[in-house]
Amino acid sequence: MSNIILGIDPGSIATGYGIIGQKGNSLVYVKCGVIRNKSEDAIEKRLFNIYNKLFEIIREFSPVYCAIEDVFHSKNPRSALLLGQVRGVCIVCAVNSGIKVFEYAPTKVKQAVTGYGRAEKEQVQLMVQRLLCLDKKHPKDASDALSIAICHALNSSFLDRIKMENIK
Amino acid sequence: MSNIILGIDPGSIATGYGIIGQKGNSLVYVKCGVIRNKSEDAIEKRLFNIYNKLFEIIREFSPVYCAIEDVFHSKNPRSALLLGQVRGVCIVCAVNSGIKVFEYAPTKVKQAVTGYGRAEKEQVQLMVQRLLCLDKKHPKDASDALSIAICHALNSSFLDRIKMENIK
Numbered sequence: 068m069s070n071i072i073l074g075i076d077p078g079s080i081a082t083g084y085g086i087i088g089q090k091g092n093s094l095v096y097v098k099c100g101v102i103r104n105k106s107e108d109a110i111e112k113r114l115f116n117i118y119n120k121l122f123e124i125i126r127e128f129s130p131v132y133c134a135i136e137d138v139f140h141s142k143n144p145r146s147a148l149l150l151g152q153v154r155g156v157c158i159v160c161a162v163n164s165g166i167k168v169f170e171y172a173p174t175k176v177k178q179a180v181t182g183y184g185r186a187e188k189e190q191v192q193l194m195v196q197r198l199l200c201l202d203k204k205h206p207k208d209a210s211d212a213l214s215i216a217i218c219h220a221l222n223s224s225f226l227d228r229i230k231m232e233n234i235k
Numbered sequence: 236m237s238n239i240i241l242g243i244d245p246g247s248i249a250t251g252y253g254i255i256g257q258k259g260n261s262l263v264y265v266k267c268g269v270i271r272n273k274s275e276d277a278i279e280k281r282l283f284n285i286y287n288k289l290f291e292i293i294r295e296f297s298p299v300y301c302a303i304e305d306v307f308h309s310k311n312p313r314s315a316l317l318l319g320q321v322r323g324v325c326i327v328c329a330v331n332s333g334i335k336v337f338e339y340a341p342t343k344v345k346q347a348v349t350g351y352g353r354a355e356k357e358q359v360q361l362m363v364q365r366l367l368c369l370d371k372k373h374p375k376d377a378s379d380a381l382s383i384a385i386c387h388a389l390n391s392s393f394l395d396r397i398k399m400e401n402i403k
Binding site: 110111114115118138141142143144145146147148149150151152153154155156158159160162163168 | 279283320
């Protein structure tokens with residue numbers, strides 16, 4: 068297994084993570100999950116929890132790349148500020164661990180996984196399952212994190228793109 | 236010197252920090268400054284720089300409290316997201332160092348330092364200089380960080396409030 072990628076879907080209540088790797092010319096699923104926080108916890112406690120859980124995950128799987136969604140739009144400045152805090156913590160956790168971080172717009176992620184930049188969430192989830200040969204559905208946040216990791220794999224030069232396109 | 240407080244005014248280009256302590260019933264100025272970043276640098280690089288500089292500052296001055304402005308409003312979601320990232324990094328850096336973090340609304344900070352929640356920036360800067368007996372003006376971001384630290388001192392029970400009010 069090489070070129071291990073950590074995809075992150077940040078959120079203050081649920082931060083999804085997805086890890087994939089490369090075996091020959093194929094993408095291989097490694098692990099995914101959700102770092103959960105209680106909504107009644109102070110933001111400091113939530114950020115601390117996210118940083119530490121993510122730090123453990125990075126230590127266990129030693130990814131070489133980290134991919135995270137680049138969000139341009141948000142419902143309102145307050146939720147953007149909250150999301151920004153979580154994003155900042157995820158990014159600095161990866162950079163502190165010596166991992167290079169890449170950001171992808173949501174449309175780019177959807178385009179990479181489904182071939183269509185405005186695909187529905189269910190379609191993205193289905194394609195993640197198909198591309199990584201998963202035998203079960205994973206939680207939405209974990210699946211979204213996997214889609215971001217796949218996006219990075221396809222945007223990097225180390226994968227046989229034609230083979231991936233055939234699967235689609 | 237006891238009850239050392241680190242005030243932080245986060246920003247992706249300039250993050251101000253201000254350190255004050257308590258000596259008897261008085262506030263004492265310790266240090267202030269600005270962590271600067273180049274606007275052309277990627278956000279990952281900026282966040283990494285802020286985390287590491289702040290980490291060094293915390294190690295050098297061993298604050299027991301960290302105070303940071305709680306921003307509710309922002310010009311737009313994009314700038315809120317950017318500011319949020321920096322806030323998240325500052326908060327997690329403090330929490331990772333075992334420091335308790337307190338958040339104060341801008342109006343509360345102005346109220347604490349000038350007695351008026353909608354005071355002008357210049358008035359805040361002047362009062363910071365006066366309250367801490369500073370013989371020169373410091374950069375705006377550093378001075379703002381000091382005002383946040385002062386706000387925490389006045390909102391905690393360890394200071395003689397009346398004495399502070401007499402100075403004003």
